[in-house]
Amino acid sequence: xxxxxxKVSFYLKKSEADAxxxxxxxxxxxxxxxxxxxxxxxxxxxxxxxxxxxxTGKSVAAREINxxxxxxxxxxxxxxxxxxxxxxxxxxEDVKCLLLGMASGQQTLxxxxxxxxxxxxxxxxxxxxxxxxxxxxxxxxxxxKFLNEKYKLTDIPFTALDRSFIEKYDLHxxxxxxxxxxxxxxxxxSFRTIINEAIADGILTFNPFWGYExxxxxxxxxxxxxxxxxLMMTTPxxxxxxxxxxxxxxxxxxxxxxYGDMCMLTKEDLVTDEEGTLWIRTSRKKTKVEYxxxxxxxxxxxxxxxxxxxxxxxxxxxxxxxDVNLSLKKIAAICGIERRIVFHAARHTYATEITLSHGVPLxxxxxxxxxxxxxxxxxxxxVTDDKINADTKRLDNKISERFTIAI
Numbered sequence: 107x108x109x110x111x112x113k114v115s116f117y118l119k120k121s122e123a124d125a126x127x128x129x130x131x132x133x134x135x136x137x138x139x140x141x142x143x144x145x146x147x148x149x150x151x152x153x154x155x156x157x158x159x160x161x162t163g164k165s166v167a168a169r170e171i172n173x174x175x176x177x178x179x180x181x182x183x184x185x186x187x188x189x190x191x192x193x194x195x196x197x198x199e200d201v202k203c204l205l206l207g208m209a210s211g212q213q214t215l216x217x218x219x220x221x222x223x224x225x226x227x228x229x230x231x232x233x234x235x236x237x238x239x240x241x242x243x244x245x246x247x248x249x250x251k252f253l254n255e256k257y258k259l260t261d262i263p264f265t266a267l268d269r270s271f272i273e274k275y276d277l278h279x280x281x282x283x284x285x286x287x288x289x290x291x292x293x294x295x296s297f298r299t300i301i302n303e304a305i306a307d308g309i310l311t312f313n314p315f316w317g318y319e320x321x322x323x324x325x326x327x328x329x330x331x332x333x334x335x336x337l338m339m340t341t342p343x344x345x346x347x348x349x350x351x352x353x354x355x356x357x358x359x360x361x362x363x364x365y366g367d368m369c370m371l372t373k374e375d376l377v378t379d380e381e382g383t384l385w386i387r388t389s390r391k392k393t394k395v396e397y398x399x400x401x402x403x404x405x406x407x408x409x410x411x412x413x414x415x416x417x418x419x420x421x422x423x424x425x426x427x428x429d430v431n432l433s434l435k436k437i438a439a440i441c442g443i444e445r446r447i448v449f450h451a452a453r454h455t456y457a458t459e460i461t462l463s464h465g466v467p468l469x470x471x472x473x474x475x476x477x478x479x480x481x482x483x484x485x486x487x488x489v490t491d492d493k494i495n496a497d498t499k500r501l502d503n504k505i506s507e508r509f510t511i512a513i
Contacts (some may be wrong), residue, residue: 111138112186112201114179116159118151129153131175135182135198143198145206147178181205188259193266204263216253216261218309219246219300235366235392245296252278264304267314276320287323294320329454330447335359337441339404348440350423351433353408357422358452360404360460362475365430365449366391371421376409390476397476402460457483 113136118129128150136142151171155162161171185204189196204214223242230236252275253259275297279290294315304310330338339356343349358368367390375388377398384406387398401409408422415423425433431448438447453475461471472483 112136112183114182116147116175118153118156119146120153123153124150127152127154129156131171133178133182135202137186137196137198137201141198143202145202147175149174178205188257189263189266191259192257192262192271200263200265203265214261214263215267215300216246216250218264218304219249222300222303233394238392241292242296242299245293245300248279248283248293249275249297251283255282264310267301267310269314269316269318272314272318276318287321291320291322294318328451329458330359330443330451332459334441334443335455335459337443338437341441343437343440348433348437351425351430352437353411354422354424354430355434355437355449355452357405357408358449359455360402361386361399362453362456362461362471363399364390364392364453365424365427367476368422369424372419373421374419375421393476393478395476395478397474399474 115134115136117132117134119132120129123129129152131147131149131151132144133147134142134144149171151161155165155168160175161168182201182205186196186201189200189204223239223246226234226239226242230239250260253262256274256278272294276290276294279285279293285293298315301310301313301315305313338352338359343352354368358364363371363386367388370391371386371388375386377385377387379385384401385398386401387396389396412422424430427449434447434449438445457471457475461474462468468480468483472480475483477483
């Protein structure tokens with residue numbers, strides 16, 4: 107079906123004329139022979155200046171009415187053309203719903219996405235961070251680019267979304283944008299969040315992401331092994347700045363505190379309990395979730411080393427994140443660690459080598475890391491071979507104590 111099969115006409119609803127003879131203007135939309143719908147265009151016209159679906163005369167009022175009617179007709183035809191480019195069987199009701207929905211700004215993907223971002227901006231600094239906002243804006247930019255390049259669209263109704271659309275978007279990111287697999291995972295995850303929000307708001311009754319799983323990059327080992335951690339602690343560096351960065355990294359390795367949260371630590375966050383154990387008790391910068399970590403000997407030594415070095419009660423001399431990661435690259439090379447090490451690896455190291463490998467329960471680790479859900483902690487919890495061996499030996503000993511085999 108081509109655009110010529112779509113017709114938009116206008117008429118007056120004279121049965122609802124007011125005392126002055128003004129009648130509501132209605133639009134009749136036909137798609138093909140059998141699909142028809144009607145709707146109000148939200149304006150009234152005196153029946154005396156109406157003829158053959160148009161306002162008559164050359165007055166300013168007549169010209170303005172006809173201009174608005176032409177805009178409605180053009181919008182309806184454009185919507186039909188856009189929707190026909192991505193799916194078959196577009197009905198008059200589909201076009202009407204999109205035309206009216208776009209006017210309210212609530213039923214289309216990109217409009218909803220923009221509203222989500224606008225509301226998210228208000229929460230930055232309260233319970234959201236600027237980095238997450240940038241991620242959503244980046245995801246919005248890619249969806250916008252996809253609609254423009256593939257369908258010549260600026261927006262799309264939620265009803266047009268399906269699994270095929272998601273798969274095509276994934277292919278676009280891989281083949282047209284040449285993005286890395288990890289980047290695609292982040293983009294589709296942000297997009298999926300928008301869809302889930304729309305479902306929660308009752309706009310969508312199904313999930314177009316159902317059954318979709320992006321191809322993921324091969325997992326890299328993000329934590330340091332016990333041997334690598336020992337190298338970090340004992341290898342001479344012969345550079346004062348590198349020693350400071352190493353100390354900051356080790357502090358995170360033995361506390362699990364992230365770079366952003368370490369930047370915020372002050373003396374007020376240090377608490378000594380009744381047994382004399384020193385704790386850090388504060389809340390996460392990213393989520394405002396409270397966390398508490400008992401300090402081991404290594405972080406206590408580091409705190410003493412840098413006591414009163416920073417102003418305003420700050421506990422540690424923090425460099426910018428990019429400088430820290432650059433220094434870690436140099437430190438890893440000096441230590442003979444032949445893989446990329448970034449500061450966030452310290453948090454993984456705490457979860458895996460310092461706590462879980464020594465029998466600390468996952469739920470306890472989750473609380474110390476400041477996670478709201480245990481399954482988030484499992485991302486960090488890479489089970490090492492040593493832990494598997496230790497758990498297996500403990501199980502073997504328990505079985506041996508309870509059962510004997512008669513030979």
